[in-house]
Amino acid sequence: QVQLVESGGGSVQAGGSLRLSCAASGYTDMNGCMAWFRQAPGKEREGVAAIRVGGGSTYYAASVGGRFTISRHYTKVTIYLQMNSLEPDDTAVYYCAIREAPCTSASPWSSSIAYNDWGQGTQVTVSS
Numbered sequence: 001q002v003q004l005v006e007s008g009g010g011s012v013q014a015g016g017s018l019r020l021s022c023a024a025s026g027y028t029d030m031n032g033c034m035a036w037f038r039q040a041p042g043k044e045r046e047g048v049a050a051i052r053v054g055g056g057s058t059y060y061a062a063s064v065g066g067r068f069t070i071s072r073h074y075t076k077v078t079i080y081l082q083m084n085s086l087e088p089d090d091t092a093v094y095y096c097a098i099r100e101a102p103c104t105s106a107s108p109w110s111s112s113i114a115y116n117d118w119g120q121g122t123q124v125t126v127s128s
Helices: none
Strands: 003-007 010-013 018-025 033-039 046-052 058-060 068-072 078-083 092-099 122-127
Touching: 003 092, 018 033, 018 092, 018 122, 033 078, 046 068, 046 078, 058 068
Parallel strands: 010 122
Antiparallel strands: 003 018, 018 078, 033 046, 033 092, 046 058, 068 078, 092 122
């Protein structure tokens, strides 16, 4: 059974930085896709960034391009999200998710319904 555990959320002022981590256990398909999503109160869950589990191309939502960087551990099924120049609109619960389908499959990496396994979420709050 796949388990995902996120860490690294917190509260920062606008312009600050945070780094999130997500460690997966029970997962072995290196061609799969691992992604970060976020959900603000009253809004739909949206894809933030994604990366091939085994490394390679990365994908970003337009709203975070140039500010956020997704990366992976070189030996473990663990991903990170470095968030710089944070804005109040980045306030949300951040979730990581994983799937066996590649990030470039017919199901967009940013579609939450394409993922079966999710972490518990970590709160990120950015104050102005």
